[in-house]
Amino acid sequence: xxxxxxxxxxxxRERTAQLEVANQELDTFxxxxxxxxxxxxxxxDGYSRxxxxxxxxxxxxxxxxxxxxIRRGTQRMGVLIDDLLAYSRMERRxxxxxxxxxxxxxxxxxxxxxxxxCMRGATVRVSLPAALQVQADPxxxxxxxxxxxxxxxxxxxxGVPLQIDIGGCAGSDTTMxxxxxxxxxxxxxFHECIFEIFQRLQRAEDYPGTGIGLAIARKAMQRxxxxxxxxxxxxxxxxxxxxxxx
Ligand SMILES: Nc1ncnc2c1ncn2[C@@H]1O[C@H](COP(=O)(O)OP(=O)(O)OP(=O)(O)O)[C@@H](O)[C@H]1O
Ligand SMILES: [Mg+2]
Numbered sequence: 001x002x003x004x005x006x007x008x009x010x011x012x013r014e015r016t017a018q019l020e021v022a023n024q025e026l027d028t029f030x031x032x033x034x035x036x037x038x039x040x041x042x043x044x045d046g047y048s049r050x051x052x053x054x055x056x057x058x059x060x061x062x063x064x065x066x067x068x069x070i071r072r073g074t075q076r077m078g079v080l081i082d083d084l085l086a087y088s089r090m091e092r093r094x095x096x097x098x099x100x101x102x103x104x105x106x107x108x109x110x111x112x113x114x115x116x117x118c119m120r121g122a123t124v125r126v127s128l129p130a131a132l133q134v135q136a137d138p139x140x141x142x143x144x145x146x147x148x149x150x151x152x153x154x155x156x157x158x159g160v161p162l163q164i165d166i167g168g169c170a171g172s173d174t175t176m177x178x179x180x181x182x183x184x185x186x187x188x189x190f191h192e193c194i195f196e197i198f199q200r201l202q203r204a205e206d207y208p209g210t211g212i213g214l215a216i217a218r219k220a221m222q223r224x225x226x227x228x229x230x231x232x233x234x235x236x237x238x239x240x241x242x243x244x245x246x
Pocket of ligand 2: 147150151209
């Protein structure tokens with residue numbers, strides 16, 4: 001029995017080491033792909049701009065439209081590469097676990113959105129129990145909360161005053177935080193896939209974005225030893241839950 005256990009443990013150790021190497025390789029791959037893609041893209045961007053600036057008289061309307069489309073494509077690809085870089089940074093950054101009360105952080109983030117909230121006629125209610133504590137990397141948690149606020153602001157329903165509720169509660173050894181909005185919501189069947197890189201349920205023409213915010217949020221939560229998940233009904237808003245060690 002003891003020999004069997006030892007064998008099993010050795011196999012688990014070996015498998016974990018293999019997985020760590022594979023993960024490391026994937027990180028390096030994503031990082032260098034993003035970096036190396038930027039150089040040729042800068043070339044296409046620069047030359048297509050020169051074409052429009054210096055050779056525009058040689059182009060007819062259709063030719064101009066083609067070059068403008070090339071430029072739009074390169075700009076979009078530039079944004080996607082930047083997003084991939086941001087994601088791989090979250091994967092590689094050294095995270096620190098500090099005990100912190102999220103209240104100040106949340107208030108800071110809400111204040112940071114004040115202009116946009118005012119413009120949208122939105123109200124935010126923050127309701128947190130006193131002395132709530134989470135174990136989290138301050139920068140990582142702030143980024144998660146900012147991404148959730150960003151989405152709550154973006155996916156509002158036209159003609160409906162936006163209402164965002166931020167709450168929290170303490171469990172036995174974990175703390176929950178949530179961000180709830182009364183926006184367009186989404187079909188519950190998509191509650192998992194929205195956390196994948198570049199997965200979006202809306203067209204970029206209707207709601208700008210590339211679909212990286214929630215992927216970064218999930219990566220950050222995993223790395224902090226926590227979880228993120230969402231609940232929603234189409235047309236009735238969405239709630240995003242965060243669970244972190246207390
Ligand atoms: N609060 C929300 N209400 C309704 N749908 C949401 C909400 N948050 C996210 N979604 C859906 O999940 C998709 C993925 O969200 P995510 O934040 O990753 O990307 P994005 O906001 O579209 O783009 P980016 O974050 O890169 O600007 C969104 O495109 C949207 O379809
Ligand atoms: Mg987003």
